Amino acid sequence: MSQxxxxxxxxxxxxxxxxxxxxxxxxxxxxxxxxxAVVKANGYGHGAIETAKxxxxxxxxxxxxxxxxEAVQLRDAGITADILVLxxxxxxxxxxxxxxxxTLTAYSFEWLFATREFTKPFxxxxxxxxxxxxIGIVQEEELQKAIAFIRERNWIxxxxxxxxxxxxxxxxxxxxxxxILSFERMLQLFEQxxxxxxxxxxxxxxxxxxxxxxxxRFGISMYGIAPSNWIDENLPFPLERALSLHTxxxxxxxxxxxxxxxxxxxxxAKTDEWIATLPIGYADGFLRKLHNQFVxxxxxxxxxxxxxxxxxxxxxxxxxxxxxxxxVLLGKQMNEEIRIEEWANALQTIPYEICCTxxxxxxxxYSE
Numbered sequence: 492m493s494q495x496x497x498x499x500x501x502x503x504x505x506x507x508x509x510x511x512x513x514x515x516x517x518x519x520x521x522x523x524x525x526x527x528a529v530v531k532a533n534g535y536g537h538g539a540i541e542t543a544k545x546x547x548x549x550x551x552x553x554x555x556x557x558x559x560x561e562a563v564q565l566r567d568a569g570i571t572a573d574i575l576v577l578x579x580x581x582x583x584x585x586x587x588x589x590x591x592x593x594t595l596t597a598y599s600f601e602w603l604f605a606t607r608e609f610t611k612p613f614x615x616x617x618x619x620x621x622x623x624x625x626i627g628i629v630q631e632e633e634l635q636k637a638i639a640f641i642r643e644r645n646w647i648x649x650x651x652x653x654x655x656x657x658x659x660x661x662x663x664x665x666x667x668x669x670x671i672l673s674f675e676r677m678l679q680l681f682e683q684x685x686x687x688x689x690x691x692x693x694x695x696x697x698x699x700x701x702x703x704x705x706x707x708r709f710g711i712s713m714y715g716i717a718p719s720n721w722i723d724e725n726l727p728f729p730l731e732r733a734l735s736l737h738t739x740x741x742x743x744x745x746x747x748x749x750x751x752x753x754x755x756x757x758x759x760a761k762t763d764e765w766i767a768t769l770p771i772g773y774a775d776g777f778l779r780k781l782h783n784q785f786v787x788x789x790x791x792x793x794x795x796x797x798x799x800x801x802x803x804x805x806x807x808x809x810x811x812x813x814x815x816x817x818x819v820l821l822g823k824q825m826n827e828e829i830r831i832e833e834w835a836n837a838l839q840t841i842p843y844e845i846c847c848t849x850x851x852x853x854x855x856x857y858s859e
Contacts, residue, residue, distance in 0.1 A: 508731035513549035519700035529710035531557035536846035616651035651687035660694035660719035735822025753797025790825025
């Protein structure tokens with residue numbers, strides 16, 4: 492990590508876990524199927540550059556990001572592997588994409604037509620909207636126009652075609668099968684199939700790792716997190732968690748029965764209690780609605796009390812402990828573990844959002 496830190500609050504990222512998840516997936520995939528490591532949103536909060544390098548070392552051959560800025564960040568870090576920008580890129584980015592070998596998503600004929608005055612070589616993957624309803628070509632007529640447009644411009648290199656499944660993490664396969672059929676129909680329109688056909692996100696990859704096209708996009712599960720509870724219960728191999736969240740106790744006091752803690756005097760001590768203060772708050776991504784959750788101290792669950800502040804929060808201890816005692820908010824300590832799914836359930840959201848909510852003021856420390 493290039494920037495020093497002084498507050499004892501940080502995210503620990505186990506790069507070996509990421510490598511293990513990649514290697515285990517590779518063992519399950521057909522030999523011809525490549526792995527595209529998805530490192531968008533700062534590597535799902537884990538750190539894009541470090542996780543990208545780890546994934547490539549473990550056997551991934553390509554990277555995917557959401558925006559042009561994320562692709563440039565990887566190139567600036569010296570990463571030379573193929574990078575696909577999954578989202579919409581402005582036409583103004585074409586020259587940089589061409590110069591820096593960044594592959595862009597062609598998600599409509601309109602976008603392709605807007606490139607008509609740009610005559611330098613650039614790479615693209617065509618995005619088919621098979622039922623996600625986000626970006627992508629829906630109608631066969633539009634895809635035929637796009638293919639004809641590209642055929643007349645030999646500087647446009649179509650190196651891939653893909654779609655995205657919206658319900659692959661659910662047990663019911665009806666919509667997934669409809670999307671597969673829709674994509675197959677569109678794929679038949681290509682006179683020569685692009686080199687890389689990829690449809691499977693983490694959920695689709697894990698639910699049936701033996702049946703894929705030329706590549707899979709390994710995102711949330713590369714970091715050891717299952718896309719859904721159903722997938723978690725039906726994994727083809729165990730995933731290793733890469734992220735844990737740590738801090739330590741900076742203040743301890745004993746309060747009398749009836750004492751109030753935090754903003755709004757939201758918590759009242761039921762007996763004489765030991766209260767500790769932690770240097771982490773909602774500005775770090777430890778959101779206020781997590782006030783009814785627990786942290787680990789000496790391998791035991793201790794409840795958060797009062798409202799979580801911007802930079803600090805308080806917990807109730809079952810005994811006096813020393814200043815500097817280690818605290819785990821996410822991850823394992825001794826025989827106990829707090830999983831990110833607990834936070835997601837408390838916030839009525841998904842683990843993806845939790846990872847992406849951690850702010851940049853939390854240092855990411857890396858271990859193998």
